[in-house]
Structures are given as C-alpha cells and as structure tokens.
Amino acid sequence: GNSVTQMEGPVTLSEEAFLTINCTYTATGYPSLFWYVQYPGEGLQLLLKATKADDKGSNKGFEATYRKETTSFHLEKGSVQVSDSAVYFCALSGPYGANSKLTFGKGITLSVRP
C-alpha cells in the first residue's frame, strides 16, 4: 500500500537558516504529493502540492519538487522565520486521483530561534 516516510525530528534552526525536510514515498500509480503545516492547536493547512513528476510546488517561500525517479518530495526554504515554527507533514493521495484518501508521514516539528 501507500506510505510516506519523513526524516526524524525535531528540527531546531536559527532565523534565516536554510531548511530541508526530507520526504520519500511508496505508492502505486501516479500519486499527487502534498506538504501540510499544522500550527499549535490548529488543524492542517495545505502548504503546497504537486500533481505530476517534475512539478514544483511553491508557497510562502517554501518549495518542493516531485521526483519520481527517487520517489521524493523534499521541502526546502532558503531563509526560515520564527513564524515558520510548526509541524510539517508530507502526504500523498492516489492512485485514483487527487480526491483519494491522503496518506501522511509522521510529521516533523520545526522550531526556529530568533
């Protein structure tokens, strides 16, 4: 079945540092890939998505590229801010289209120090 593996956390960075959060997946067919963010006490917010190989999703300075050859969807940001502190989840949907169930990774907590 489908699965998502995220790097172990938590991650603590200083403000303006470069961020990489690794995500790899196992899936049949051609899944859509997502990054969701969860701020304390809140639900999940869609950060970015990519629906086919080599697509790059981007939002709020975050980027991730759908790499089918390495089955990866790593999240990057060039300069993190304190306000980026949250839990980040990689997820996939499919193979029956983007409205299929989402399979999530365990999530990783990011803390950014001033």
Added chain:
Amino acid sequence: DAGVTQSPTHLIKTRGQQVTLRCSPKSGHDTVSWYQQALGQGPQFIFQYYEEEERQRGNFPDRFSGHQFPNYSSELNVNALLLGDSALYLCASSIRVLEGYTFGSGTRLTVV
C-alpha cells in the same frame, strides 16, 4: 467564506460510551473525509463520504461509523469508546473535480 467547521472543539467521554462529532464542509465542497490524529503522529484516514455514501474506508473497526446529510455536512460516530480512541479528529472537505483538501481545526476527544 467559512472554511470547514467542526463541533465540539473538545470533549471528554468515559470508556464504553458513544460519541458523535460533527462537520460542516467548506461552501461548495461535496466530499467529506475524516481522519484520526493521535498525539505525535500523522493523521490516519478513517473514511470518506460523497453523495451520502461511504466511498472509501481506512483500517478502522466497525465501531467507527459515519453519515453525510443532503447539505453535505457529516457526522462521525464512535461506539464503545476505548482509551486508545483519544485523539484529535479532523474533518476535511473537497470537491471531486478539484485537488486538495481543506481541513477543520478538529475535535479533541479524551476518553477516560
């Protein structure tokens, strides 16, 4: 435009009791999915409703059941509560022809 609304936000139940959680989808969305998020874990898919029918189901026992109403709102029912059912329950809505889900803030269920 209101997003996904869930109620209640918190509740405490005793082991063996039954609970009903409610979800109103984002305006224009016709599909509702439910997820269980245990502390420190990623959300796990429970089931999805479309046109008042359960279309997909995750690996959850029959104690978990649901319903979708003609106005697309949905309920999640859990019978014979166990301590392990304590979690954040998230509702997500979507439109079949569009991509991505909008999540509510969740209901925090504590079973004691």
